[in-house]
Amino acid sequence: MALSRPLAKLERVDDLRTIWSSEPADFTPWLAEEDSLSILSEALGLDLELVAQEQGVGPYRADILCRDLATGTNVLIENQLESTDHPHLGQILTYAAGLDARTIIWIAKRSTEEHRAAVDWLNEVTVDGFSFFLLEIELWKFVGSDNVAPKFNIVSKPNDWRRSVAERARSSELTETQSLYLEYWTALRDYIKRCGGAVTPQKPAPQHWVNCALGRSGINMDVFASREKRWIGVEIVVVQPPGFAPKEAFNALLAQRESIQQETGFPLDWRELPDSKMSRIVTIWNDVNMDDRAEWPIQFDWISRRLDTMRRVFAPRVKSLKPSAA
Numbered sequence: 001m002a003l004s005r006p007l008a009k010l011e012r013v014d015d016l017r018t019i020w021s022s023e024p025a026d027f028t029p030w031l032a033e034e035d036s037l038s039i040l041s042e043a044l045g046l047d048l049e050l051v052a053q054e055q056g057v058g059p060y061r062a063d064i065l066c067r068d069l070a071t072g073t074n075v076l077i078e079n080q081l082e083s084t085d086h087p088h089l090g091q092i093l094t095y096a097a098g099l100d101a102r103t104i105i106w107i108a109k110r111s112t113e114e115h116r117a118a119v120d121w122l123n124e125v126t127v128d129g130f131s132f133f134l135l136e137i138e139l140w141k142f143v144g145s146d147n148v149a150p151k152f153n154i155v156s157k158p159n160d161w162r163r164s165v166a167e168r169a170r171s172s173e174l175t176e177t178q179s180l181y182l183e184y185w186t187a188l189r190d191y192i193k194r195c196g197g198a199v200t201p202q203k204p205a206p207q208h209w210v211n212c213a214l215g216r217s218g219i220n221m222d223v224f225a226s227r228e229k230r231w232i233g234v235e236i237v238v239v240q241p242p243g244f245a246p247k248e249a250f251n252a253l254l255a256q257r258e259s260i261q262q263e264t265g266f267p268l269d270w271r272e273l274p275d276s277k278m279s280r281i282v283t284i285w286n287d288v289n290m291d292d293r294a295e296w297p298i299q300f301d302w303i304s305r306r307l308d309t310m311r312r313v314f315a316p317r318v319k320s321l322k323p324s325a326a
Contacts, residue, residue, distance in 0.1 A: 013139035013148055016081050016109055023081045028053060028063050031079055031107070036150070037066065040077075043152040044133060045200065046103070047213030048075055057098035060091070068103055069213045069220070071202065076101035080108040084115040084134070105133045111155050119156040131158045177227055178206035184225065184290060185210045191300040192307075199307035212307060216318045217241055219249060221310060223303055225290060232299055233284035234306040236314055239277055243323040247272065250279035252321050253314075263313045266306075283310070 013019070020026035030036055032053045041048045047069040055065040064077035076099055078092050084106065096104050106119065111134055119134040126132070134156035141148045174182065185204030192200050201210040201223060209224040218241030225232045238250040253260070254270060261268060269282040283306055289295060 009143040010140050011143050013141060016137070016139060019139060019148060020081060023079065024054075024063075027079055027081055031077065032064050039150060040105070040152060043135070043154065044105070046075070047215060049215075049217060055095075055099065057095050060094065060098075062091075062095040062099060065099060065101075067217055069215060069217055071102070071211065072217065073102040074099050075103040075105065077105045077107065079106075079137075082108065083110040084108045084112055089115060089118060102129055103131045103133070105135065107135045107137055107152070109137060111136055116156050120159075123156070123158045133157050174206050180227060180290060181208055181225070182206040184296070185223075187296060188223070188300050188303060191297065192304050195301075195304065197304040197308060199304070199311050201307075212311075214311065214318055215315050216321070218244070219318050221307065221314070223307065225288075227290045230288050230290075231284050231286050232288050232290075232303060233282055234303060234310055235283070236281040236310065236318075238279045238281070241321070241323075244321075245324070246277065247274075247279065248323060249321055253281070253317060256317060260313055260317070264309055266309075281314075 016027075020030060031040070032050055034050070037048045037050060040046075048066040049069050051065040051067050051074070053064055054061045056062075062076055063079050066075040066077060067073070068075050076092065076096050078088055078095070080088055088106065088108075092104055092106055095101070106115075116134060119132050122130075122132045133154060136153045136155055138151045138153065139148045140151055182204055185201065188210070189201050189204060191197075199212050199221070201212050204210055208226060209222045212221040212223065214221045214236070218239045220237045220239075222235050222237055223232070224235065236253075238253065240246055241249050250272060254272075257268075257270065264283075266283055269280075269284070271280040271282060273279050285299075285302055288299060290299075
């Protein structure tokens, strides 16, 4: 059966400098834009927030410094318009040490086999908590069009499989409940990825919660569980975003409570917690048996739907919050 209309053809733009003539003046500022970081975040499965361009490291300047909103740790981005080279490899290690970066992203037009091997080796020998990514950037456009689109290709990344093997080896040191939490969160993450959920939790750990990014420092979304109390839940955790007074961000969301409740379609428990720096907005499912693995798909479906709804409702509101002193 013939298509009702012909499909367009794509062609690659080989010379990146037709779009970005200068690395520091054009490429780095473009990469630091919110839309560009969003594309990069999607490619890597991270949630990045810009901290600074040309961040000082002693007498040197790192291209871009970001924050991983899920973990609160620093992310270093170094970019090139040409092939990877030895000077940039040295710069990356120097800047990462000076900025205490836990995630390092190296972007170039092309990567050499030697530099791919170097990044693979760094991922292999560093301890958990450090991640090195090497990406190649391409530009594509429709034939006959002047509009171009970027594409990031990951050529080297942390070897999660090897690290998960090491974690399983260490799991014999965990308590029975800690081992259950680790297995539960790992299975939840796999379920959401397999089913195409919009929100994927971060790396699982043997604890009663797992983080999910929401798009702003100081405000996170978590999934939590209690084997003993027989509940699972999803919550917005409001601490204190930079520039905000204590409880100011929570109160700004609380002022929108009626519209938020209407949009979520399920009850929320608003917990200011006056004696704590933290406030919580919670939805809970009680009387849940985490030990019954046959029930996990039903529990995971509930969690995934709650995560998608909470992010859809809260993320735009959280990103638009402004401190009163601004």
